[in-house]
Amino acid sequence: MHSTPTPSAILVAHGSPADPVPQQAWMQALAVRVRFWLGPGWQVRGTTLAMPGALEAAVAALPGALIYPFFMAEGFFTRRQLPKRLAEAGVSAPRQLPAFGHDPGMPALLARVVRDAGLTDGATVVLAAHGSQVSRASATITEEMAEHLRRDTGMTVRTGYVEEDPFLQDAARGIAGPSLCLPFFATRAGHVAEDVPAALAEAGFTGKLLPAIGEHADAARLIAAALQRA
CATH class of the missing domain: 3.40.50.1400 (Rossmann fold)
Known part of the structure; x- marks a missing residue:
């Protein structure tokens, strides 16, 4: 046997x-x-x-x-x-x-995280991601998830990147009303711990910074x- x-x-x-x-x-x-x-x-x-x-x-x-x-x-x-x-x-x-990041359950998880944060109608979500100057892989999946978030939550969703345009400090600038930044990262490494907060500070972003989605x-x-x- x-x-x-x-x-x-x-x-x-x-x-x-x-x-x-x-x-x-x-x-x-x-x-x-x-x-x-x-x-x-x-x-x-x-x-x-x-x-x-x-x-x-x-x-x-x-x-x-x-x-x-x-x-x-x-x-x-x-x-x-x-x-x-x-x-x-x-x-x-x-x-x-x-x-x-390509898991079929990812869009639902992102939407649930945003809703659980208590944002009201008319709020803005900044989806922060790595990006790259040489590959479209990071931006492609991030933009796909941003579109899911817009459709699933009805909120305004901006995308901002650490290493490509639109850079996070530009995407997070000039937001009026309730907002949050959700890092589309796997772990809390250097980008999430240092680069993302620095970019938000440069932008004058006053919304809430959530943990990386991989930490959920x-x-x-x-x-x-x-x-x-x-």
């Missing part, structure tokens, strides 16, 4: 090369929360590309695991860097899922659902 293979998954984020330990620990904690939603029988590890040897150790511990990219966009890191690193670790044909309690539930579907 053959035993059923234990389902497993590895959650992979970018991390911070300058200070890899905090983000590595955060991903390990996220793995615990995801495993809670998956229930018994699953093995889940969280890691980053930035932590030396961590991805390789996770792959060695969970061969054949589903690979879940904890990134907001399908771009360079999910399509080239992560597969390259996995191949170097001996995974020739990884079962890699779509990035977190329901992020783990979305990931677990994606892993179960796979």
Whole structure:
């Protein structure tokens, strides 16, 4: 009688090369929360590309695991860097899922976060994202989510980026009435902790700054659902 293979998954984020330990620990904690939603029988590890040897150790511990990219966009890191690193670790044909930002439950999560913030009709949401001078991947998914937010909440939604036009400090400037800024980021790394608040301060933005969407309690539930579907 053959035993059923234990389902497993590895959650992979970018991390911070300058200070890899905090983000590595955060991903390990996220793995615990995801495993809670998956229930018994699953093995889940969280890691980053930035932590030396961590991805390789996770792959060695969970061969054949589903690979879940904890990134907001399908771009360079999910399509080239992560597969390259996995191949170097001996995974020739990884079962890699779509990035977190492309999850089909993301529009509903964003809308719920905005509504839970208590904004009234006529309020403005600034959706802050990474952006890029060389790729449209981040802007494409961000603009898609902004359109969902407009349709689902009926609120005014502006998009602003850290690394491309329209820059966040410009998008957040001159807003009258109730407002908030929602960072469309996976983790609270340098951009969310430093660049986003600095841009909002430069703009004179007086609305509320929410945590990164990847920090929301329901992020783990979305990931677990994606892993179960796979």
